[in-house]
Amino acid sequence: MSLEDLRKKIDKVDTEIVRLMGERIRITEEVGEEKKKQGRQIEDLGREKRILENIKRLARDEKLGEEAMASIYRQIITVCKDIQKTEEIVVAFQGEIGAYSEEVAFNFFGSSVQVKPCESLEDVFRAVEQGETQFGIIPIENSLEGSISQAYDLLLDSVLMVSGEIELRVGHCLIANPGTRLDLIKKVYSHPQALGQCKAFLKQLGCEVIPTYDTAGSVKMIKEKGITDGGAIASPRAAEIYGMEILSREIEDNPINFTRFFILAKQDSPPSGDDKTSVVFSVRHRPGALHEFLKELADRNINLTKIESRPTRQKPWEYNFYLDFEGHREDKAPRGALEHLRDSSIFVKVLGSYPKAK
Numbered sequence: 001m002s003l004e005d006l007r008k009k010i011d012k013v014d015t016e017i018v019r020l021m022g023e024r025i026r027i028t029e030e031v032g033e034e035k036k037k038q039g040r041q042i043e044d045l046g047r048e049k050r051i052l053e054n055i056k057r058l059a060r061d062e063k064l065g066e067e068a069m070a071s072i073y074r075q076i077i078t079v080c081k082d083i084q085k086t087e088e089i090v091v092a093f094q095g096e097i098g099a100y101s102e103e104v105a106f107n108f109f110g111s112s113v114q115v116k117p118c119e120s121l122e123d124v125f126r127a128v129e130q131g132e133t134q135f136g137i138i139p140i141e142n143s144l145e146g147s148i149s150q151a152y153d154l155l156l157d158s159v160l161m162v163s164g165e166i167e168l169r170v171g172h173c174l175i176a177n178p179g180t181r182l183d184l185i186k187k188v189y190s191h192p193q194a195l196g197q198c199k200a201f202l203k204q205l206g207c208e209v210i211p212t213y214d215t216a217g218s219v220k221m222i223k224e225k226g227i228t229d230g231g232a233i234a235s236p237r238a239a240e241i242y243g244m245e246i247l248s249r250e251i252e253d254n255p256i257n258f259t260r261f262f263i264l265a266k267q268d269s270p271p272s273g274d275d276k277t278s279v280v281f282s283v284r285h286r287p288g289a290l291h292e293f294l295k296e297l298a299d300r301n302i303n304l305t306k307i308e309s310r311p312t313r314q315k316p317w318e319y320n321f322y323l324d325f326e327g328h329r330e331d332k333a334p335r336g337a338l339e340h341l342r343d344s345s346i347f348v349k350v351l352g353s354y355p356k357a358k
Helices: 003-038 043-059 066-085 099-110 121-129 149-157 192-199 199-205 215-224 236-241 287-300 332-344
Strands: 090-094 114-118 135-142 161-171 171-177 187-190 210-211 231-234 245-249 258-265 277-283 304-311 319-326 345-357
Touching: 043 066, 066 236, 066 287, 090 099, 099 114, 099 135, 121 135, 121 149, 121 258, 135 149, 135 192, 149 187, 149 277, 149 304, 161 192, 161 231, 161 236, 161 277, 171 215, 187 192, 187 215, 192 199, 192 210, 192 231, 199 210, 215 231, 215 236, 231 236, 236 245, 236 345, 277 287, 287 332
Parallel strands: 090 114, 090 135, 161 345, 187 210, 187 231
Antiparallel strands: 135 258, 161 258, 171 231, 171 245, 277 319, 277 345, 304 319
């Protein structure tokens, strides 16, 4: 066969490859639409891993370089994800523009995501439940101040599920109007969690501490009111957004200050191979009831990552237990453990299974 004939054969193969790529992209667009309807995130690391494993297997069968083919397909997957992301994703968060929760939205979904600021955590849940946004972001616990009780209470009552988690390193700043000196500060405003994370600094400053509903909202407030003897605790980004001055940086009590956030959606995430599951349950009021389930996890080699109790709000001194463990609720071992829990408990609710924060 002549060189020209061989080139014609290559052209024919290239034409078929492009046609099939077009078909793949059209299917990808349909997948993106379906994810949007179901409130699922675009990233599906488990699915990507399975695709690449299959490509490597096919490459071996064809006696091709596995890593070379995997590299090509990583580019194809990236293109397809970008196409899905062109569908507008809207995420609700509590606070004003510049809040830490907004920063989490950009970190998790990418810089092109649309955000919807909400006044309260209840409003975040409502926005997702009513379809105003596909996702919501709520802070769930801080490494210094512990769990955020209201968030757990809202999860208990809501139909929404946890579809993801992310951890954010929180570096607080004392922010004031331009020209304000540190020695002039008499009042400091911020969210109670932020104030609690900066107790030592505030004690040394000797000022009045005033809780507000949001960190960035506090910066916005002192700017709009022209407060010159007060400051706000918030992020460096909040100072930049509102044109304010940073008087002191990294004022949190401990530099190992992280906040864990949950991503809310109408459905949780499919298995990724590296997941966690969150549940809430209430055991029968008898000796050893809680121990039985914890032993069930241990016997199935399931790693418990968190457990805490919260009042049921129905009877005095009765508690629900909130628990996180490694694995997806659809995996064999966690599925068996949950079946045992349903058989032995008064009440069980799976809050969601989701990829572990990296």
